[in-house]
Amino acid sequence: MKVPSVAERVAEELRYQLAEGFLVPGAKLTEATIAEDLGVSRNTVREAFAELAGERLLLRQPNKGVFVATLEAGDIHDVYTVRRAIEVSSIRAGGSPDRIAAVRAAVEEGKRAAEANDNEGLGSANQHFHGAIVALAESNRLNTIMAQILAEMRLYFHKATMNAHFYSDWLTENEQICSALESGQLEEAGDLLLAYLNRSEQQQSAIHGG
Amino acid sequence: MKVPSVAERVAEELRYQLAEGFLVPGAKLTEATIAEDLGVSRNTVREAFAELAGERLLLRQPNKGVFVATLEAGDIHDVYTVRRAIEVSSIRAGGSPDRIAAVRAAVEEGKRAAEANDNEGLGSANQHFHGAIVALAESNRLNTIMAQILAEMRLYFHKATMNAHFYSDWLTENEQICSALESGQLEEAGDLLLAYLNRSEQQQSAIHGG
DNA sequence: GATCGCTGGATTGTTGAACAATCCAGCAGA
DNA sequence: TCTGCTGGATTGTTCAACAATCCAGCGATC
Numbered sequence A, B: 001m002k003v004p005s006v007a008e009r010v011a012e013e014l015r016y017q018l019a020e021g022f023l024v025p026g027a028k029l030t031e032a033t034i035a036e037d038l039g040v041s042r043n044t045v046r047e048a049f050a051e052l053a054g055e056r057l058l059l060r061q062p063n064k065g066v067f068v069a070t071l072e073a074g075d076i077h078d079v080y081t082v083r084r085a086i087e088v089s090s091i092r093a094g095g096s097p098d099r100i101a102a103v104r105a106a107v108e109e110g111k112r113a114a115e116a117n118d119n120e121g122l123g124s125a126n127q128h129f130h131g132a133i134v135a136l137a138e139s140n141r142l143n144t145i146m147a148q149i150l151a152e153m154r155l156y157f158h159k160a161t162m163n164a165h166f167y168s169d170w171l172t173e174n175e176q177i178c179s180a181l182e183s184g185q186l187e188e189a190g191d192l193l194l195a196y197l198n199r200s201e202q203q204q205s206a207i208h209g210g
Numbered sequence C: 001g002a003t004c005g006c007t008g009g010a011t012t013g014t015t016g017a018a019c020a021a022t023c024c025a026g027c028a029g030a
Numbered sequence D: 001t002c003t004g005c006t007g008g009a010t011t012g013t014t015c016a017a018c019a020a021t022c023c024a025g026c027g028a029t030c
Helices: A006-019 A031-038 A042-054 A075-092 A097-115 A119-135 A140-156 A164-182 A186-207 B006-019 B031-038 B042-054 B075-092 B097-115 B119-135 B140-156 B164-182 B186-207
Strands: A058-061 A065-068 B058-061 B065-068
Touching: A006 A031, A006 A042, A006 A140, A031 A042, A042 A058, A042 B042, A075 A119, A075 A140, A075 A186, A075 B075, A075 B140, A097 A119, A097 A164, A119 A140, A119 A164, A140 B075, A140 B140, A164 A186, B006 B031, B006 B042, B006 B140, B031 B042, B042 B058, B075 B119, B075 B140, B075 B186, B097 B119, B097 B164, B119 B140, B119 B164, B164 B186
Parallel strands: none
Antiparallel strands: A058 A065, B058 B065
C-alpha cells in the first residue's frame, strides 16, 4: 500500500546501479541527464543526490557536480576500523536465539552458493553473514551504519575484483565463528572475527592501492 | 575563501537551533514558514531537511511534514549501544601522543568549567572528551558517526535536564580514564569507559521514560 | 450523543522554467 | 610555452504552479 516518494525511488534506482557496478567510482552524474533518463525533475534528482551523498556513495563537489565516490588513501583502513568496532562489539554481546539462527542461516546460504559455484551468491551470503552479526545487537542505528558500510564495499570492491579464490577462506571461518557464537564462546567468536577483519583489510589493501 | 551553499547554511542554522533547544522534540517544521523566516526558497529548505533527516535530527513523515526527532522506546539503549561499540573500541586501540593529549585537554577543560561553576561549559567539555576518545582511532567515518550521536544527545538530553549533580561523577572518572590511557593501560581504560557508559545509560533511562 | 462522511483549507510532493554564479576547454596572443 | 580571455555547459537557487494528501470542523444520521 505504501508508495515511496519519487525522490526515494530515484535514490533507490541509483543505489541499485551503484551496487550493480553500472556506475563506476569517479563517474560524473549530471543532474539534467539523470533527470531526463529517469523522467523526473531536476530538483527531485537533487534530493536523491543529497541522500546518497549523506551515505558516502556519492561525492558532492560544489559547483562542479556529483561523482560516484572513489577510494581515497586511508579509506580501506577507515572502513575496516568501523567494521571492527561494530561487528566485534556486537558479537561479544551475544544475541537472542533468533538472531543467532539468522547468522547460522547466512553460513548455510554461503555453503549452498559454494556448492552451486555461484560466485555472486557467495558475495551476498558473506554480506548477510556480517549484517546478521551486527543485527545481534538489536540496534537500529548500528544496523543502518552497517548497511551503509556494506553498500560502500559493494561499490568499491566490486564483483570484478572478487574471485573464487577470494571467498575460499572465510567459508570455513564463518562456520567457526558461528559455532563459537552458538556455543556461547563469545570472546572466542570475537577474536576469530577480529582476526578475519584484519586479514581481510590486508588483502583489500594489497589489491587496491593501499 | 570557501562559501558554504545556501542549503548548507540553512542546515547549519537548524542544527544550531536544535542544539540550543530553540526547537524542541516533536515540533513541526513547516517548509513555507522556515523558508520565509530564513529568506530562502522552499526547495532549498527541503534540501536542508533531507540532510538533517539523514542525521536523525529530523523525522520525515511523508505527506505530513518534518518534525524534530523524538525519543522512541529503545532509543536510549540504541544510542548507548553505538557509543559502547565505537568509544570502547577506539580507546582500546590506543592512539598517537597528539590524540591522547587532546583527550587530556578535554579533561582539563572540564576541570576549569567546574571551578568556574560553568554548567554549560561542563557539558561541552564532556562532549569534547568523548569526541576526543573516538578521534583516537583516526577514522573519518567514526568521527562523523560520533558527531551525529552527540548532536542527537544534545537534542534529547538538553541543558534543562542537566544539572550540576549530574556532572559531578564523571569529572573524576574522566580523569581516571585519561590517566589509564596515558599510561598505556588500554584494557583498564576501556573497562572504566564501558562502566561509565553503562551507568550513564541507566541514569538517562531513569530520567526519561526508559 | 456518538459516529460517519463530507468538504474546504492548508501543506507537502513534484514539476518546469528561469537566471546568476561558477567552472572548464579551447583558443588568441604575448 | 605560458597567459588570459571567452563562450558554452553545468550547478545553485528562486519562483510559480498544480496534484495529492492530510486534517479540522461541521453537519447528517442512527
